[in-house]
Amino acid sequence: MQFPACLRFIFGKDLLWRKPSEAKSVYLTFDDGPVPHITAQVLALLAAEGVRATFFCVGQNVEKYPELFAEIKRQGHSVGNHTFNHLKGFRTRTENYLENIKKADKLIQSPLFRPPHGQITWRQIRAVRQNFRIIMWDIITCDYDRTLSPAAVLSNVKKYSRNGSIVVFHDSMKAQKNVLAALPAAIRFWKTEGYEFKVL
Numbered sequence: 001m002q003f004p005a006c007l008r009f010i011f012g013k014d015l016l017w018r019k020p021s022e023a024k025s026v027y028l029t030f031d032d033g034p035v036p037h038i039t040a041q042v043l044a045l046l047a048a049e050g051v052r053a054t055f056f057c058v059g060q061n062v063e064k065y066p067e068l069f070a071e072i073k074r075q076g077h078s079v080g081n082h083t084f085n086h087l088k089g090f091r092t093r094t095e096n097y098l099e100n101i102k103k104a105d106k107l108i109q110s111p112l113f114r115p116p117h118g119q120i121t122w123r124q125i126r127a128v129r130q131n132f133r134i135i136m137w138d139i140i141t142c143d144y145d146r147t148l149s150p151a152a153v154l155s156n157v158k159k160y161s162r163n164g165s166i167v168v169f170h171d172s173m174k175a176q177k178n179v180l181a182a183l184p185a186a187i188r189f190w191k192t193e194g195y196e197f198k199v200l
């Protein structure tokens, strides 16, 4: 699934949806971890394929599983802030939203931020962009949707991939079945098509 072009336009240049399209590159991202077992399996799949990615981590998970978080970085992946409590921007006062990001930043220490659920208000954007690069996405795989099969997730990837695509997967319980089954095939697809994998 792609974010509608009209919405990308309205949100303007404060948010990054896609990297420049000259190079045949894709940017894999994994949200909501680290989660025991699942994150480790995603790391193993990426290592087996020699692919590096960017993990947008939830602060409370980093606090619970610091060794797993350290392992993500040790394996050469990039990390980003996804708030401490996976807050929905539209339902959270800006002061609380910023405080929550700050709390996560103490653990994650990254210049990258992705708003949970893609929800962020103008006021929040204006404040967050002073300290972070706000990263959205070009393709959301919907791996968290349990009504979708891994094949459907894969066909989503095949249909929408293009140069500079930022692709969202999840290393979460909800997405476990789809991400673990679809990721190896998706990586093979991108390799066959000649894409390089880059980190944000």
Ligand SMILES: [Zn+2]
Pocket: 031, 032, 082, 086, 115, 116, 117
């Ligand atoms: Zn999330």
